[in-house]
Each structure stands twice: as structure tokens, then as C-alpha cells.
Amino acid sequence: MSDSYEVPISIKMKRIGELIVQDKRLDGRGLLDYREIKVETGMIEKANGSALVSLGNTKILTGVKVETGTPFPDTPEEGVLTVNAELVPLASPSFEAGPPREESIELARVVDRGIRESKALDSKKLCIVPGKLVFIVFVDIYVLDHDGNLFDASALASMLALTTAKMREFEVKDGAIVYKDGFVPLPINNHAFEVTMAKIGDKLIVDPSLEEESAVDTQITIAVDDEGNICATQKSKIGVFKPTEIVEAVKIAQTKAAEIREKVLGGL
Amino acid sequence: MPLLIERRQLVLPGDILAEDDFNPGENTYREGGKIYASLTGLANIAGKNVYVVALKGFYMPIVGDLVIGKVIDLRLGGWLVDINSPYTAILPTSEAFDRSFNSRRDEMSNFLDVGDLVVVKVIAFDRTRDPQLTIRESGLGKVSKGHIVRVTPTKIPRVIGRKGSMINLLTRGTNTRITVGQNGLILVSGDRPEMEALAVRILQMIEREAHTLGLTDRVEELLKKGKGTES
């Protein structure tokens, strides 16, 4: 069907519901299984860091650019992290060109929260001249192909782009920045990985595909850091969760985040 | 009178196919006395017709085609149906109800509502107006269960096979009912989910390997294996 209409097909919803009762999903995955994750880093030379993540058919490219600028007045000795997401029209028939819509703003802010609250990026080390000059780290999320679960793929691509980014070595002389010859990584202290779960019936499924997303009415995204702490949460859509379901979701998120960490950081 | 291609040669848009006496068939065009391909596909010839079998394409409605569609809106006078085509189709209420009908919104949505899947037939289409459908003939109607497989519409003839040979092989071998929409949507429904799933996998394989050798044999293999795993 032409997908510009996101009306879920009635028989598909029935089928999803029937399968869930047997702990099965449309594509044969287990309830807690991620689709295949493929990762590539460093392909955009003009960017300080970049990562291309495929999660099933969802493809996200994140680029990191490091520039200099003035700090925020309330944090004069800290660098600035800013996360932006573009749902560019080529990624899906339902994305239109134009100013950011609520979906892209929510995506950017949720990814930002995970990175910021886990203090993955040590912004104190990004200060050049306190109160005057700091590094601004731009994280730009570019959705290239939308097949569901933009949150997890974007968070992963952003985290990997930051961990593999290189900036020019510098020192401060007489209140001005002087660049040296080499490159150094960004100051990374921690990692946050996000796990999105959707509720169908009374079961939780991890990594909903686009088809599944159109049939669920509630989902939750939880960010977990290296220590297993929860550093961000976002419930989205109009359905509801019971408190016990949230507790279960947290446990699932911790397990799955650890698996992803093992898989992607082990290789770097 | 030169023919400039070999049978079933892969051609690209703008490739010259023939000159002079030949006729431009499907997916070709004539310019300056020569015939060129307008799509990527396999060039072929039937009599004086030079044509190209498209390897990937979208569905343009043809009157008489059976198609599977999704209801996307209710309007005064009919339903808007997405038939996987550049053109959205209309199912007028006059083609859904036998009696003369006073289309009030409630009655319409009792019959067909947004999100419903339907098997319908194209009864009118020219490019100046949207395609018109009917749901009244036998074999047409609302779909209540089953699995939808999407294939590129240009491969539907391969799915059906010569005189229905491929589709019959599949339905007999999996004990399922398969409704093939000319618009690239195929409905599979059976009593046993494993057989339904097998039919779906085989349809997907047929799409991938439509123009290769030995496809029928491979389908038969899979059917044998599938039956074998039945307990």
C-alpha cells in the first residue's frame, strides 16, 4: 500500500494480537529480541565523528561537529552539548520537508537526555576560557530510512559518533585557544544506551518495527548507563502502563542495554 | 530492418532496441524512427512488437483487474481505497449495496470502515479521473483474516504462472487460499498458521527469483520440505 496513510490495517492488528498471545511476533522474533544491528563509524571525514547504525531496515546517520562558542551563563565553565534530529523526507513517505515537527524534537530531546544525564560527555573538560570560550558539541541525527524504533537507533548512532569522534589537540595561551598538531578523542566518561519497549495486550516487546509501531498504543524508552543506572525515560503515545509493567520494563532495559554495550563497545 | 537487441537482454532507459519496421510495445517509445527502452528490464520481441518486461514497477489500474485495497476514508457517495497505485480509487456506495442507498455515515462504516482490507475489481479508469471499483461480484468482499504479501506488481504474472500453474502448485501444496491482486498484493489464508507462513515465504522467494532458471523446481522442493515437517 502507499504508506503515506498510516492507518493500521485491521487484519494486521488482529494478527499481531493473535501472535502475541503465543509469545510470537510478525517477523518471527522473540518478544525481547532486537533486529540485526549493524554499525559503521567514521565515514564522514568532514565531521569530527560519525556513525551509521542499521537496526533491521531502520538506518540512522549521526554526525558530530565540534566548534567553539560562548558558554551558557549559568554554566560558564562547561562546554555545550546540543542534539538535533532531522526526519528528512527521503526516509519515509510520512516525513515532510519543513521546520522540525514534534516527532523530531522529541527524538532529539530524548537522545539528548540519555547522553546528558549519564554525563557521558564530560562537559567540564570542554572549557577553554571560563565564562568566555568553550567547545560546542553538535550531535546531528539524520534519519535515512524509517522502519520503526528511531529512538534506539538514534541513541546508539549518537553515542557511537561521540565515542569515536576526534577533536584537535589544543592548549590555552594568554586567554586564547592554540591548536596543536594531533587529534584527541572527546572526553567520554560513560555511555548511555536506550531501549524502547512497546506494549501489546499485556506483553512488552523490545524494538518495535514500523509495522508493530502502527499497531501499538503505548511505548516506553529507557536509557541505561554503564553502571546499570537509569538516566532517562520517555513514555510515548496515548496508551497507559501499570507500575508493575514499568518495573519489568526497567529490568528488560538493563539487560538489553548491557547486551548492546557488549556488542558495540567490545568491537571498538 | 534491424533488431538491435538479443532476446531477454537487460536494457536501461534510453537504450536503442530496434529501427524501422518494428512497433513500440510496453515500456518502449519511438523517436525519429527508432525504438528505445523507457524502463530497466528485459527486452523481448513478439512478432513485430518490441517490448520491455519491467523488473520493478508500480501498478497502473486496468479495467477488469482484481485488486486488494485498504479503505482510507469515507466520503459522501463512497469509500476511498488505497490500491497500491499512484491513483487512489473510489468504491461508490452504488457498487457496494444492491438496494438504492441513502448514504448516511453510520451505515457506511458498518459495511466498510477505515482500515478494512477489501478484494475489489476495477470497473473504470482513465487518467482524467480516479479509478472506480466494485465489490459486488462473487469472490469480492471484505477480508477478515489472512496474511498480506506485497510483491512488485510486474512480477504478478510469474506468481500466477502459465495458466495458473504456479499459484495452483502453491495452494495445493500448502492447503491455503491465495487471492492474487494484480496490484501486487496477495492475500494468503489457511487454517494452519505454519502452512500460511510457508506459503508467504514461497511467495517472497518467487518475487526475488522471478526471472531465474529452475524456480518451479525450487518451489516444489520447499513444499515437500514444508509438508515433511508437519507432525
Place this chain on the structure above:
Amino acid sequence: MSKTKSEKLINEKGLRVDGRKFDELRPIKIEVGTLERANGSAYIEWGKNKILAAVYGPREVHPRHLALPDRTLFRCRYHMAPFSTEERKNPAPSRREIELSKVIREAVEPSIFTELFPRTGIDVFIEVLESEGGTRCAGITATSLALADAGIPLKDLIVACAAGKVDGQIVLDLDEVEDQKGQADLPVAISLRTGEITLLQMDGIMSAEEYEKALNLAIEGCGRVHEMQREALKKKYAMEEEGAEKEGEDEVTSE
């Protein structure tokens, strides 16, 4: 682009900054069908340029009042990712992106049989993921492939390439440094089957003889890139050409 004074961009051996001879193209890699959601897509790496082109359509036009009664509405959007340039670029469309969207649309539209799909729309989206001079030529080259990949009937593939003047010499395929510091840049898009030029721009300064020389060199470059377009398209559909299955033969219908 500074045209008054050029630094040494071509050395004594006649080699350019990146070691190329005057008529050498940068390395080019093309892939067709990269994306799943789009109806057609192509990805091109041309030097350090990395560009993705995607096509949706023919499909319903939104908003509907823009639809044309006698042909398809063809729209094109050229856009650069914030991390694609040396300095981070604001995601909002710049004047340059808007101009390029227009000339790219005008370069490609003549190749489409637009009258076959009245009241529908075809949308092309070009995203520059990394840029290094010559993005419009790479974008046009990828767009034409994306249209072919979508199964949209075309008269021909459109291909584009630029030539220009650097250090007084006419050279093919200017890279970023040559674009910024050279004397002239002339991008050309062409349908090689008919020899019809669908895009032609120039900035810089050249004599009429130099202009003609650059034009011919660019067209020659287009020829070479076109071969790569064909290879990429064929590669995607290679296995479909295998032999004739007896059953399949009869299925192949004609008008």
C-alpha cells in the same frame, strides 16, 4: 570563489593538488536501491562527496490543489546535512540549496515522461551527507538512477559532470580546493542519447575558446560517468537476466 589570483594548483608536472591529471575524474562509487522505504534510491560517492538520492512516486499530490491535470508534478529538494561541511551548517534551507533544488529539477525533468501520470506527483530528495565540491553533478547523476530504480519511465538517464579553469588550464571535475581557488567552474548535465544539455551553469571568467574547451571536456567526463551509472543499474538487476525459464517465457506478455 576567488578568481583574481590563483595559487599554485597545478605543479610543473601538470599534476593537480590531489595528484590527478587534467582530464582525470575523482574516484566514483555508485550504488542503486540503497533505501527500503523510498520507491527508488541511489547512493553516490564522488571524491569525498557522499550523496543519497531518493524518489517517492508517482503518488498523490499533497496538497491536492497543486496537482496538474495533464502531467505529473515533479518536485526536487536538495539539502545538506549539518555535518556535511567544514563548519556545521544550519539545517534550515539556505538560498544556495533552494537554487540548486530548482536547477537540479530542471536538469532531470526533461527525461521523465510526465504526461503519462497526470494528477500525480513525483518527489526527489537529495541529501548531501558529506560535500567536497561538485555536489550538484553528483546529485543529478544519483537522482536519475533513483528515478530509474523507482520504475518511472524515462527517455534516458541524465548524467552530470563539471569542468573548469585552474591555473590557466582547462581541467575536468574540480574538487573543493579547485572550486574555491580556481578561475572558473562549469557544471553540465546531459542526456547523452540525444546530446541535449539539461543543466548548464558557470561562475568565473573564461574566454570563449576556453569556455568551449571546458564544455567539451565536461561532456566527455559525462560520458565516463554515464558508463558507471549503467554498471550500477545493471549490477542491481544482474541476476534477473539469467536465461529463459520455459514457464516464465510464456508469462512475459506484450501489448
